[in-house]
Amino acid sequence: MEPNKKYTEKEMNPLHSLEDWEEDILVRYPENEAPGKAKEEYRNYDNPERDTVREFYRLNHKYQTYDFVREKEKEFLKFDKKEMPVWSALEYLNTLIDDSDPDIDLDQLQHLLQTSEAIRADGHPDWFVLTGFLHDMGKVLCLFGEPQWAVVGDTFPVGCQFSDRIVYPEFFKDNPDSYNQQFNTKYGVYEPNCGLRNVHMSWGHDEYLYHMVKDYLPEPALYMIRYHSFYAQHRESAYEHLMDDHDREMFQWVKKFNPYDLYSKNPKPPVVAELKPYYQELIAKYLPATLKM
């Protein structure tokens, strides 16, 4: 795939590794902390990685405009880039090269397996286990030459006012939508409580994977996939005014899923070869032999 020429290399890859974003969320939302509120010390947390994460959000908040999202939807929801079996897609995802420390960091497939194995250990239905296993597959966007800030990062609605409960809200001052009267009011282009299905979210791996699998999985699974990075809502309740009753019901599942994503990281890597037959069967039960990406 042609590399994206619109941005400089520094703008494309502000993070050393995609994991840096997820590790940073753990600092913001530590395990066993009171829910609904980001840790107070988060903003003062001092770490050299912090600067790269800040820069990552600066770019994310600057470039994720309503028009940018609509462009990406047009470009990627045609699913004309690749077609492969799920397992191959996840192996492909694992070719994401980063300079994170291989001794302490799990690769993408291991993160997915730890998430899904923790769900399985708690006795949840098999489609929930499968959701844990698939939830980050949309990160293949990175291999299609997309900038990191258009693949990972907290997601949020575009086309209406950016909430100050989104992480690093001050960076939205660089987003042209903040000055566009069509987009900068509470509801923007939307109606009160119109339901999230009518709302365009910032572009990334969540939205992309949702569209890839939306015909095959039960609805709670689709909500978990589509909104797992929407921390401003599932942790901060900042967008109640766009949600309808159905969203509220389904967000119970998004909230149930989040701890498995964040807190299942175990230094002991899962043995992929041992688990593969179970997951191959599970994939075959719900999904077609190949998926279009």
Ligand SMILES: [Fe+2]
């Ligand atoms: Fe994710």
Ligand SMILES: [Fe+2]
């Ligand atoms: Fe994840």
